[in-house]
Amino acid sequence: xxxxxxxxxxxxxxxxxxxxxxxxxxxxxxxxxxxxxxxxxxxxxxxxxxxxxxxxxxxxxxxxxxxxxxxxxxxxxxxxxxxxxxxxxxxxxxxxxxxxxxxxxxxxxxxxxxxxxxxxxxxxxxxxxxxxxxxxxxxxxxxxxxxxxxxxxxxxxxxxxxxxxxxxxxxxxxxxxxxxxxxxxxxxxxxxxxxxxxxxxxxxxxxxxxxxxxxxxxxxxxxxxxxxxxxxxxxxxxxxxxxxxxxxxxxxxxxxxxxxxxxxxxxxxxxxxxxxxxxxxxxxxxxxxxxxxxxxxxxxxxxxxxxxxxxxxxxxxxxxxxxxxxxxxxxxxxxxxxxxxxxxxxxxxxxxx
Numbered sequence: 001x002x003x004x005x006x007x008x009x010x011x012x013x014x015x016x017x018x019x020x021x022x023x024x025x026x027x028x029x030x031x032x033x034x035x036x037x038x039x040x041x042x043x044x045x046x047x048x049x050x051x052x053x054x055x056x057x058x059x060x061x062x063x064x065x066x067x068x069x070x071x072x073x074x075x076x077x078x079x080x081x082x083x084x085x086x087x088x089x090x091x092x093x094x095x096x097x098x099x100x101x102x103x104x105x106x107x108x109x110x111x112x113x114x115x116x117x118x119x120x121x122x123x124x125x126x127x128x129x130x131x132x133x134x135x136x137x138x139x140x141x142x143x144x145x146x147x148x149x150x151x152x153x154x155x156x157x158x159x160x161x162x163x164x165x166x167x168x169x170x171x172x173x174x175x176x177x178x179x180x181x182x183x184x185x186x187x188x189x190x191x192x193x194x195x196x197x198x199x200x201x202x203x204x205x206x207x208x209x210x211x212x213x214x215x216x217x218x219x220x221x222x223x224x225x226x227x228x229x230x231x232x233x234x235x236x237x238x239x240x241x242x243x244x245x246x247x248x249x250x251x252x253x254x255x256x257x258x259x260x261x262x263x264x265x266x267x268x269x270x271x272x273x274x275x276x277x278x279x280x281x282x283x284x285x286x287x288x289x290x291x292x293x294x295x296x297x298x299x300x301x302x303x304x305x306x307x308x309x310x311x312x313x314x315x316x317x318x319x320x321x322x323x324x325x326x327x328x329x330x331x332x333x334x335x336x337x338x339x340x341x342x343x344x345x346x347x348x349x350x351x352x353x
Contacts, residue, residue, distance in 0.1 A: 012156070015043070016159055016160070016163065019039055019160065019163060020163050022035060023035070023036070023163060023164060023167035024167060026171075027170065027171045027174040027175075028171065029064075029168065029171040029172060029175055030065075032164070032167055032168055032171050033051050033064050033065035033168070034065055036049075036051060036065070036138065036160070036164045036168075037049040037050060037051055037065050037066065037067055037138075038067075039160060040138055040140055040157060040160055041067055041140065043156050043157065043160060044123065044140040044143075044149070044153045044156060044157055045143060045144045045145065046123075046140040046141055046142055046143055046144060047067070047141055047142040047143075047144060048066065048067035048068060048117065048140075048141045048142065049066070049067050049138070049139060049140050049141065050063060050065065050066040050067070050138075050139045050141070051063070051064050051065040051066075051127070051136060051137070051138055051139075052064065052079060052086050052136055052137045052139070053127075053135065053136040053168070053172075054090060054134065054135055054136055055078075058078070059081060060078040060079060060080060060081070061078065061079040061080075061081065061084075061086050061087065061090065061136070061137065062078055062079070063077065063079075063111075064136075066115065068115045068116075068117060077110065077111070077114065079108070083105070083106055084106050084108060085098055085101075085104065085106045085107055085108075085122060085124060085139075086124060086137040086139065087106075088106060089124040089125065089126055089134075089137045090126055090134045090136070090137055092126075093126050093128070093132075093133075093134045094126065095123070095124065095125040095126070095154050095157070095158055096122075096123075096124050096125075097121075097122070097123050097124075097148075097149045097154065098121060098122040098124075099121050099148055099149075100120065100121060101119050101120065101121065101122060102120075107119070107122075117141075119141050119142065120141075120142050121141070121142055121143065121148065121149065122139055122140070122141055123139070123140045123149040123153055123154060123157060124137050124138065124139040124140075125137070125138050125154070125157045125158045125161040126138075126161065126165075127161045127162075127164055127165035127168060128161070128162060128165040128166075129165055129166060129169040130166055130169070134165075135165055135168065135169055136165065136168065138157060138160070138161040138164065140153070140157055195245045195246070196303070198242075198245065199242050199243075199245050199246045200303075202238075202242050203239070203242055203306075206235060206238060206239055206242070207271070207274070209235055210232065210235050210236070210239070211274060213228055213231050213232055213235065214232065214277065214281060216228055217229065217232065218281075229282065232279075232282065236279055240314075243307070243310055243311075243314075246303065246306075246307050259301050259302070259303070260299050260300065260301060261299070261300070261301070261302055262297055262298070262299055263297070263298060263300060263302055263305070264295040264296065264297055265296045265297075265298045265300070265305070265330065265337055265339070266291050266292055266294075266295055266296050266330060267295065268302070268305060268306065268309065269291060269309055269328070269330055269339065270289075270291060272306065272309045272310050272313055273287070273289060273313060273328060279314075279317050280317050280326065283317065283320070283321075283322050283323075283324075284322055284323045285317065285320055285322075285323065285324050285325065285326055286323075286324075286325045286326070287325075287326045287328065288325070288326070288327045288328070289328045289329075290327070290328065290329040290330070290331075291328070291329070291330050292330065292331065292332070296330065296332060296337050298337055309339070312339075312341050313328075313341065316341050316343040316345065319343070319345035319346055320343040320344055320345040321344070321345065324343060324344040324345065325343065325344050326341065326342070326343045326344075327340075327341070327342040327343070328340075328341055329341075329342075
């Protein structure tokens with residue numbers, strides 16, 4: 001049979017409404033717990049109050065808040081669900097009044113010693129989540145009057161515990177979500193750092209490999225040339241994978257954060273062209289380069305410019321047929337630098353420009 005809803009006067013109801021408002025206005029668990037024990041002690045007119053929360057992994061209760069600051073030894077003192085007052089309350093999911101703890105074998109005297117406090121009587125109630133499952137225990141200790149706990153005390157503390165249980169569970173879930181988001185953010189940063197470092201560290205030696213293999217291929221016999229072509233093909237594929245890694249870095253960012261620096265755009269384009277040259281040679285393409293003899297210094301993101309130039313060069317070589325022609329030019333136009341690639345590929349239809 002369901003227990004009847006506790007009856008409270010208008011003042012008591014107004015107090016509970018205010019408590020509910022405060023508890024639902026913050027997700028800081030420590031602030032919530034300290035507010036709850038303060039209200040619990042005041043509402044029941046007791047010397048102290050404490051909160052124990054259930055660790056679902058170990059199935060043990062742990063002190064999380066007390067009217068007396070919780071010392072380290074108390075915080076590290078798990079309370080078993082078996083043969084303890086708090087455990088009995090949580091397992092039964094019902095309030096419990098212990099008029100004289102000295103006569104109850106379930107009372108643990110070590111707790112009093114840890115906080116230099118003498119407990120005479122206890123009123124404990126379960127703290128429940130939205131599914132009415134117990135997630136902790138709220139205790140009020142020793143009536144200020146020296147008398148016994150009343151039914152009204154039990155009802156008042158039960159209402160407070162029900163409000164508090166939902167708020168505490170919400171705060172715990174919020175903390176878990178924050179922790180999970182923090183870990184995901186750290187993992188994402190590690191991934192970004194790995195892509196940036198790996199792509200940079202791999203591109204430089206790969207460019208050297210491509211250059212030397214291209215040179216050796218030109219001097220090799222027909223039989224050896226075929227083998228060098230296999231090496232070139234594998235190296236070009238690896239470079240494509242590295243480029244995909246760089247592209248993924250910017251796609252994941254949504255909007256790339258530019259790391260601006262002063263760089264020589266002439267040297268960068270020349271380096272990128274040399275890296276792509278072996279692919280053009282393999283297709284017997286004629287690559288004509290028109291670059292200034294002197295450096296052109298620009299403010300730009302080095303990695304981003306590399307991605308753009310490499311994509312333009314790669315596409316020109318890819319879509320230009322065997323024996324085709326590719327023209328690369330770079331020139332200053334006022335305060336701007338213009339980079340252009342012209343090829344004899346299939347181009348883009350006018351209606352798709």
